Amino acid sequence: MPAPVPTYDTSAPVLVTGATGYVAGWLVSRLLDEGFTVHAAVRDPSNAKKTGPLQALADAKPGTIKFFKADLLDPGSYTEAMQGCAVVFHTASPFTVTVADAQRDLVDPALNGTRNVLESANEVESVRRVVVTSSCAAIYGVIEDVAKASGGILTENDWNTSSSLTVTPYNYSKTLAERAAWEMAGAQNRWKFVVINPALVLGPGISPDQTSESFNYMKAFGNGALKDGAPPREIGMVDVRDVAEAHMRAGFVPEADGRHITFAEAQGFIYIADVLREKFGDAWPFPVVEAPSAGPKLPWRADNSKSQRDLGLVYHPVSQAITDMFEQLVEAGAIPRP
Numbered sequence: 490m491p492a493p494v495p496t497y498d499t500s501a502p503v504l505v506t507g508a509t510g511y512v513a514g515w516l517v518s519r520l521l522d523e524g525f526t527v528h529a530a531v532r533d534p535s536n537a538k539k540t541g542p543l544q545a546l547a548d549a550k551p552g553t554i555k556f557f558k559a560d561l562l563d564p565g566s567y568t569e570a571m572q573g574c575a576v577v578f579h580t581a582s583p584f585t586v587t588v589a590d591a592q593r594d595l596v597d598p599a600l601n602g603t604r605n606v607l608e609s610a611n612e613v614e615s616v617r618r619v620v621v622t623s624s625c626a627a628i629y630g631v632i633e634d635v636a637k638a639s640g641g642i643l644t645e646n647d648w649n650t651s652s653s654l655t656v657t658p659y660n661y662s663k664t665l666a667e668r669a670a671w672e673m674a675g676a677q678n679r680w681k682f683v684v685i686n687p688a689l690v691l692g693p694g695i696s697p698d699q700t701s702e703s704f705n706y707m708k709a710f711g712n713g714a715l716k717d718g719a720p721p722r723e724i725g726m727v728d729v730r731d732v733a734e735a736h737m738r739a740g741f742v743p744e745a746d747g748r749h750i751t752f753a754e755a756q757g758f759i760y761i762a763d764v765l766r767e768k769f770g771d772a773w774p775f776p777v778v779e780a781p782s783a784g785p786k787l788p789w790r791a792d793n794s795k796s797q798r799d800l801g802l803v804y805h806p807v808s809q810a811i812t813d814m815f816e817q818l819v820e821a822g823a824i825p826r827p
């Protein structure tokens with residue numbers, strides 16, 4: 490089968506929700522490469538620390554950026570930013586694992602925010618396609634779920650049924666949000682619905698000032714927090730630049746449809762330390778062993794073939810993402826030098 494080819498029709502603007510986010514930064518960068526007018530919906534357009542790196546990209550690339558103020562919790566708040574847009578990329582959703590109140594801090598913005606964005610898509614006639622950034626967190630909730638999947642391999646047919654407000658609540662928020670999106674997509678026939686389900690995203694940000702949980706994971710490898718042992722777990726990992734490309738293809742490959750598990754490699758967290766030690770040496774407090782595990786270490790297995798076949802995605806090794814991200818954080822002073 491020939492590789493799918495994206496068609497970039499730049500005659501209409503596109504919307505990116507949560508444009509100041511880590512994943513969104515690279516997506517905006519790719520859209521600007523192709524010459525799109527990007528409507529960047531952000532919580533605070535006057536926060537130059539967050540919008541400045543996006544504006545700098547726009548100044549250097551063929552496309553144009555326009556900032557709009559919007560909040561996931563405010564009904565209708567994305568309607569103005571969506572006017573005239575053909576494609577909506579809904580990336581905004583809190584990605585944090587330590588919250589005081591899972592309903593307020595995770596579920597409400599993820600679920601109500603998705604409903605608000607898609608309600609606007611239903612109102613704004615120019616919208617032809619909506620791409621939602623979901624997660625592998627909407628596919629499984631705890632590692633034991635992997636063995637329960639058919640053949641012990643997660644696919645796009647699997648849904649997380651084990652998370653709740655108290656068990657992996659971030660996964661719960663992503664599951665509720667994606668389910669609501671499917672329901673709303675199925676109730677209309679103007680816009681096509683495409684979902685990207687990334688595993689753990691690694692790699693540098695378009696700037697080093699990032700709040701995504703991905704950065705807390707990487708900092709913990711460099712600041713000594715994990716020196717006694719890496720989490721004894723496996724997980725899927727993917728370069729943030731590949732995740733941005735997955736969104737581009739979800740937005741512009743004509744046949745793209747439905748969910749896409751998006752990851753390059755399944756690795757233990759100790760792999761991150763091994764890659765860092767190989768590149769940066771022994772002076773850093775990288776863990777050399779895994780922390781003790783309560784039970785046997787269960788494998789993380791998932792099928793990423795749909796993303797390669799239907800989107801034409803070519804994955805890059807995560808080792809590069811790991812070293813690029815670490816280097817960026819050290820250069821920025823966010824990880825202390827030994």
Ligand code: NAP
Pocket residue numbers: 506507508509510511512513531532533539559560561562580581582583584598622623624625663686687688689690691699700701702703
């Ligand atoms: P991030 O940098 O924290 O991005 C989250 C974005 O959501 C930020 O732009 C944030 O805005 C916005 N946001 C949060 N609450 C909001 C609210 N109430 N109103 C409006 N915007 C709000 O994290 P990320 O890693 O790039 O995550 C982006 C998407 O990828 C999320 O949907 C996440 O679930 C998904 N994902 C991430 C990973 C990963 O490993 N990083 C893996 C799978 C899926 P501010 O900039 O104003 O805070």
